[in-house]
Amino acid sequence: MVLEGLSSSLKGTLKKITNALFVDDKLINELVKDIQRALLQSDVNVKLVLEVTKKIKERALNEEPPRSISKKEHLVKIVYEELVSFLGTGEKKDFQERIKKAGKAYKVMLVGLFGSGKTTTTGKLANYFKKRGVKTAVLTTDTWRPAAYDQLEQISKQIKADFYGVKGEKNPLKVYKANEKKLDSYDLVIIDTAGRDALSDELIKELNELNKAVNPDESLLVLSADIGQAAEKQAQAFHETCRVTGVIITKLDGTAKGGGALIACSVTKAPVRFIGVGEKIDDFEEFKAEGFVSRLLGMGDLEALLEKTKGAISEEEAEDLGRKMLKGDFNLIDLYEQMQAMKKMGPLNKVMELIPGMSNANIPKEMLQNQEGKIGKWKYLMESMTQEELEEPDNIRGSRIERISKGSGIPASELRGMLKQYRQSKKLMKHIKPGASEKDMQRMMQKMQGKIKGFK
Numbered sequence: 354m355v356l357e358g359l360s361s362s363l364k365g366t367l368k369k370i371t372n373a374l375f376v377d378d379k380l381i382n383e384l385v386k387d388i389q390r391a392l393l394q395s396d397v398n399v400k401l402v403l404e405v406t407k408k409i410k411e412r413a414l415n416e417e418p419p420r421s422i423s424k425k426e427h428l429v430k431i432v433y434e435e436l437v438s439f440l441g442t443g444e445k446k447d448f449q450e451r452i453k454k455a456g457k458a459y460k461v462m463l464v465g466l467f468g469s470g471k472t473t474t475t476g477k478l479a480n481y482f483k484k485r486g487v488k489t490a491v492l493t494t495d496t497w498r499p500a501a502y503d504q505l506e507q508i509s510k511q512i513k514a515d516f517y518g519v520k521g522e523k524n525p526l527k528v529y530k531a532n533e534k535k536l537d538s539y540d541l542v543i544i545d546t547a548g549r550d551a552l553s554d555e556l557i558k559e560l561n562e563l564n565k566a567v568n569p570d571e572s573l574l575v576l577s578a579d580i581g582q583a584a585e586k587q588a589q590a591f592h593e594t595c596r597v598t599g600v601i602i603t604k605l606d607g608t609a610k611g612g613g614a615l616i617a618c619s620v621t622k623a624p625v626r627f628i629g630v631g632e633k634i635d636d637f638e639e640f641k642a643e644g645f646v647s648r649l650l651g652m653g654d655l656e657a658l659l660e661k662t663k664g665a666i667s668e669e670e671a672e673d674l675g676r677k678m679l680k681g682d683f684n685l686i687d688l689y690e691q692m693q694a695m696k697k698m699g700p701l702n703k704v705m706e707l708i709p710g711m712s713n714a715n716i717p718k719e720m721l722q723n724q725e726g727k728i729g730k731w732k733y734l735m736e737s738m739t740q741e742e743l744e745e746p747d748n749i750r751g752s753r754i755e756r757i758s759k760g761s762g763i764p765a766s767e768l769r770g771m772l773k774q775y776r777q778s779k780k781l782m783k784h785i786k787p788g789a790s791e792k793d794m795q796r797m798m799q800k801m802q803g804k805i806k807g808f809k
Contacts (some may be wrong), residue, residue, distance in 0.1 A: 356396065357791075358391075358394060359391055359392070359394070359395040359612050359649060360649045360650075361649070361783060362387065362390065362391030362394070362474060362568075363388070363391055363432075363567070363650055364650065365387060366384055366385070366387040366391070366432075367432070369383065369384065369701065370384065370425050370428055370429060370674065371385065371425060371426070375424070375509070376413075376424040376425060376428055377714055378414070379541055379549060381413045381414060382410075382419045383411060384413070384432075384583075384717065385409060385410045386660045388405075388406055388409065388432070389402050389403070389406050392405070392406075392612060392647060394611030395611065395612025395613065396581040396582060396611075396745075397582075397612050397613050397616045398582055398616065398731065400576040401439070401616055402478070405417075405435055405436070405438075405439045408435050408438075409431055409432060409435045411433055412435070413428055413443070416431070418744045419612055419790040420766060422534045426523055427433055432650070433646060433650060435640075436646045436650075437642045437643050437646045438642075439616065440615060440616065440625075440642040440645065440646060441624075441641075441642030441643070446665075448571075448639070449480075449482070449485060451570070452482070452487055452540055454541075455540075455570065456464075456809075457537070457716050458539050458540065458541070458542050459538050459540060459541050459542070459570050459571075460536075460542045460544065460568070460569040460570050460571075461478070461541065461542070461543050461566055461569060461573060461714065462544045462545065462546060462563070462564065462567055462569040462571070462572045462573070462595075463475055463478075463543065463544065463545055463546060463571075463573050463575050463601070464546050464553065464560055464572060464573070464574055464575070464591060464595060464597070465547075465574055465575035465576060465591070466548045466549060466587070467498075467537055467548035467549055467550050468548070468577065469544065469548060469575045469603060470505050470577060470603040470604065470629065471495075471548060472493075472495065472501055472505050472508070472577045473504075473508065473603070474543050474575050474603055474629060474637075474689075474710075475491055475493075475505060475508070475543050475545040475739050476491070476505065476508035476511070476512060476514075476599055476634060477635075477636075477637040477643055478543055478601070478627065478633055478637070479491050479509070479512060479514045479541075479543050479627060480512040480514070480634050480635065481627075481637055481638075481639075483512060483513070483514055487517070487540045487541050488538075488539050488540040488541070489539060489540065489541045489542075489543065490514065490536055490539040490541070490543070491505060491509055491514055491515070491516055491517070491542075491544075491545065492516075492517045492528070492529070492532055492536065492542060492543070492544045492545065493505045493506075493516075493517075493527075493528070493545045494518075494525035494528045494529055494544060494547065494563060495545055495546060495548075496523045496524065496525050496528065496545050496547060497521060497547040497548075497549075497710070497771060498548075501545070501547070502518050502520050505545055506518070507517070508634075510535050510608070510636060511634065513612070515539070517532040517535060517536065518532070519531050519532070525546070525547065525559065525634050526562060526563060526566055528565065529566055529567060530566070535751050536545060543702065544567060544569070546559075546560065546563060547559065552587070552591065552594070557594050560594060560595045561595060563594070564595045565775070571598045572595050572597050572598055573598065573599050573600065573601050573626060573627075574587070574588060574591045574592075574597045574600045574601070574623060575600075575601045575603060576588065576600055576601070576602050576603070576614060576618070577602075577603050577604050577614075578602050578603065578604045578611040578614045579604060579611075579614075579623045580617075581613035581614055582613040582614075582616075582770065584600075584602075584613070584614040584618050585618065588600055588618050588623045589623075591623070592623045597623045598623065599623055599625070599626035600618045600623050600625045600626060601625075601626060601627045601629070602614050602615060602618065602622065602625055602629065602640075603626070603628075603629035605627060605629060605630055606629075606631050606636070625640045626639065626640060627639055627640055627688075628640045631762040638673075647736070670721070675700065681778050683747045684743060684744050684745070684746060685735060685738075685742075685743050685744075685775060686735070686743050686744070688775055688778060689728070689731055689732070689735060727767070727771065727774075730763050730767055733761040733762065733763050733772055734757060734758075734761045734763050734767065734768050734771060736761065737756075737757045737760030737761040738757055743759070744775075746775055747771055748766050749768075749772060754768055754769065772796045785806045
């Protein structure tokens with residue numbers, strides 16, 4: 354989970370609301386302190402933390418909830434809205450729509466300091482748009498780092514994107530000019546630039562010259578999440594240097610400082626556009642504050658889930674995936690198909706957090722990791738089953754286990770493990786709400802999920 358510590362703290366805060374008998378000043382004060390503690394632990398600027406919690410407190414004390422929701426639900430709504438506002442400042446851009454309307458090659462230039470992950474991010478951004486049917490090319494103008502050319506070339510081959518550059522050339526302007534006409538035939542051109550250990554005068558001059566020659570439609574600053582609050586200073590400096598239109602934050606999955614980087618960028622005129630959430634090429638997504646906060650609070654993010662399914666399964670299958678899993682109404686075929694579909698979308702633990710209610714189920718990570726490794730064996734076991742056994746797995750006992758094991762060539766212990774996994778999964782889905790207070794929590798989350806759609 355991205356910002357796992359912050360997410361756990363915020364979920365605990367919401368549980369405190371649902372467990373309370375009623376909303377009073379004491380509860381609101383405790384809530385504010387909990388949120389302050391959670392944000393400060395995620396390296397968010399103290400001044401900003403006080404500002405957002407002050408707004409939450411004022412609204413909680415003074416606003417009357419609409420008739421359609423309870424005071425508890427209204428309090429959760431306030432927390433959600435203020436955190437979205439906190440993270441979501443700045444002009445929103447639909448990149449794909451702008452690319453379509455451009456009528457020419459839409460040029461995106463990536464800038465940043467050395468070690469921020471620009472080259473890898475160039476590949477991830479190209480892969481993101483290629484999967485959405487955009488004709489994409491990448492160009493390296495990083496003439497400082499010896500391995501930059503080869504690295505981007507390899508990434509481009511991996512994602513099947515067209516790659517351009519001039520190996521051995523030391524002048525980035527000459528590299529661009531040599532490929533300029535070839536790039537005109539693409540919908541999107543992503544340009545990787547050189548970085549330095551610091552924003553030096555030399556780097557500023559180089560970026561300015563390249564910026565004038567390219568005249569990019571977007572200049573995106575790539576920042577590593579581990580710089581925390583220092584992101585604000587860098588974002589502002591690059592914004593003044595080369596008209597940065599947005600920020601991409603990388604390595605957001607591996608640091609507690611990610612909250613600081615997110616917030617720091619949101620207060621500049623260069624808001625966060627994309628985030629890197631893992632090491633794999635597909636661990637990359639457009640940043641949308643509404644869905645991001647919803648995920649942090651354990652409410653899931655159906656929009657992000659549907660985004661991940663593009664190229665994997667249809668929207669109908671994705672919606673059915675969440676519905677069946679939460680309902681606990683599935684047989685072995687359903688479970689296998691769902692796990693296969695989810696595997697295509699990335700690690701199961703990351704997909705689960707997008708399904709409303711699932712992140713509150715506290716499914717052990719080991720269970721999900723083991724599940725990924727066993728899916729291949731499941732196929733052979735299921736091919737040796739009768740239709741009745743597939744539809745009614747509880748009937749598989751004794752001699753049937755022995756017959757299926759021999760027919761598939763898979764040890765009986767694996768089959769027993771599969772059946773145990775099936776029963777545990779079915780039982781787990783039916784018991785997401787183990788106690789009365791948890792029932793309240795689940796009911797609130799379901800209601801809020803519907804209401805949140807109206808706020809977006």
